[in-house]
Amino acid sequence: MGLSLDLDGAVVLVTGGVRGVGAGIVRTFLEAGATVVTCARRAPEAPIEAAGRAAEFLACDVREPDQVSALVEAVAVRHGRLDVLVNNAGGAPFAEAATASPRFHDKIVGLNLLAPLLVAQHANAVMQKQDSGGSIVNISSVSGTRPSPGTAAYGAAKAGLDSLTASLAVEWAPKVRVNALNVGMVRTEQAELHYGDADGIAAVSATVPLGRLAEPADVGACAAFLASPLAGYVTGATLAVHGGGERPAFLGAAGVNKPLQNDP
Secondary structure, three states: OOOOOOOOOOEEEEEOOOOHHHHHHHHHHHHOOOEEEEEEOOOOOOOOEEOOEEOEEEEOOOOOHHHHHHHHHHHHHHHOOOOEEEEOOOOOOOOOOOOOOHHHHHHHHHHHHHHHHHHHHHHHHHHOOOOOOEEEEEEEEHHHOOOOOOOHHHHHHHHHHHHHHHHHHHHHOOOEEEEEEEEOOEOOOOHHHHHOOHHHHHHHHOOOOOOOOEOHHHHHHHHHHHHOHHHOOOOOOEEEEOOOOOOOHHHHHOOOOOOOOOOO
């Protein structure tokens, strides 16, 4: 019997799914047959589409409890259920920890840690009442597993999100599975703001063992897998989606341009 990633009929909520990684996740779920609702503070310039269908959009600031409550209720009422939540909304601008204001740090932690918890709480309340339960996928970052200079509060929040994922998986089992993706560098429409021009992107890509940055669809495929029945025995897991990570700095310093091999 062949394996297929079929989410036909599933109702999926993707936060922050109007551009970049989020839009890639939305398109993947649409291609897998799911009904997808996405949210952000502002509507996209054009509907997010794939496989001849478009995602529904609802305005919501995921940091605001009243708005989140209304969002999840609207999805459940409109579609009669909620099968999957992908907590994608997040991010942070560059700011040195020594000079960033307390308000700045509060907003970053709020968006990247407390907001996913808030949305997950409301989604879980719906999923626990369903015979089939549900699945939550938190989009985390490699910044939570390594130093994150310039985005220290963001990295700390993502480390917290990894811990939160493991705890919620235990608390909400067996009805609701909770997993996370630790995402590395992704080539989005804003990649040049982070990595420079085409030459800069190529140079950064060369530091990744797989030789390229992730595409949003790569992240979407992993999120869809964790949400699907194929991962039915997976919960509390954090999957690294980083192309092998980053080559250790000492290799470059030593002039070693190829992976080291053990002598036979």
